[in-house]
Amino acid sequence: MQRHPVETRRNRSLQRFAGIFLFTALVLLLAYALTGFPQEKNIWFVSETEQKTYSDPEIFRLDTNAAQHKTESASGKESAGSEAQWQLLLVNAQCPMPQDYEIALTELANGQAVDCRIESDLEAMLNACRAAGFSPLVCSSYRDEAYQRALYEKKVEEFAAKGLSAGEAETAAAQIVAYPGTSEHQTGLAVDIVDLNYQLLDEAQEDTPVQQWLLENSWRYGFILRYPDAHSGCTGITYEPWHYRYVGLDAAKLIYEQGLCLEEYLAQLP
Template identity: 40%
Template sequence: MDERYRKKHHNYKRRRKKKPVLPLILLGLDLALVCAAGKCMYHFFHTPKETVQKEQVTVLSNAEQKKQSVAKDEEQMNRLRKKALEIYERNQEYLVLVNKEQALPADYSVTLQELNNGKGRVDVRIYNALTRMLADGFQAGYSYSLVSAYRDSDYQTKLIQNDISRYMSQGCTMDEALEKTYEQVMPAGYSEHETGLALDITAAGYTNLDATQAEQEENRWMRGECWKYGFIVRYPEDKEAVTKILYEPWHFRYVGEEAAEFLTEENLTLEEFYDLIEEYKEE
């Protein structure tokens, strides 16, 4: 009996000496997670001042850069406005603005000169520049047709009536015909052709007055070179919202060499040129 007791007691002690391993592992993991979380929270609430200051400097730096950029843009615009006014004051006789909202001044007068081909007349002051441009184009291998030059108000009225009749014969109502007509033809008294400073010039072998004119090599050359002679494309592509006229790659307007260079470099229409002047006067 004593022997059985000793064996039983010995086995009991052995069972008591074995440690529960799994609970200890889980306890260790819990402690590790608590420590890690505590460390993260500490760093979250104890961000070094240097880091905060750097972030503040970055934010301030970005804001300052934007402010400087806006100031720089405004400074550039002021220079453009001032330059536009200076150019206008030196060349205002060539810079009369005529469009759907701006009629030709009632006292406007022009001295005309007949073109050599007998197909029209222009303001005598632009005759030499026009002939030089056409001659240089010919030297470059291109020939041109002068489709239209100066037109008086009576002739302009006839053009409008003809266009209205043509559109109505195609099934348009009177209102629709008027709308289509005024997309490209100005009312009498509002046409650039009445200034003597504007011309419709096409390739000699392709006289269509539509956007396909821009595909002709002759037209490409003239659009790229005309500013050197004081001319601009008066109704450029992607500016219809400004000019209220569809793209007319054949319509060239004389504004003087200085203004033509400025408008071409800055990609401005005559309307936008006048806007710059008005903005400068309002400052």
């Protein structure tokens, strides 16, 4: 018995619809399996360039899922009532990075990365700065040694191109870009923060609304301006009104109130 043509067409339509439905369901399931399941983030991210320019104020917001990476690093133990060892880690030309130093990094929303233990205070500071009406931007943060070496060698080449001897170029470069192994950026505890509306790393950065706010308030969140103008003889680094270092709440308060640099603060500790 032959089927009615209309009924046959209806059956074919139903089959086609069921096929499309099943295909769509399979595609959705596959997409979810590939992207929807929790994945371990790559926490070893290195910033690309030192003075990369950003325009979107949202991209420097911190990753709120970063807390899952909070771990105790082998580099320091928490001690109640005083700053933990890791918070007061001194890295400068005389004190290079410890050989076995381990860092658990957390990635910021713009691809920068910091030691995961400073993430919540950094986030609180940036949020408070924004709430005050300003636009802070973390433009540089954790660097591994290879990246620091590339920055340093680039600076040496710049001075050599100006006619300085190899030795002179190295000395001059080290005043501006720390020698590999001696940069605080390798600790994951330092961040360069600029004003979104003025992103140059020069002394005029000091006059921006963001820096004015940070100079006055960063200590409340455990950060200090690491290389103040008046202390460049002590730190060995020229004035950087953008480089902030996490030292913990108590130390930051004292350093701010007493007008010290980190080297001086550590020297007066018992």
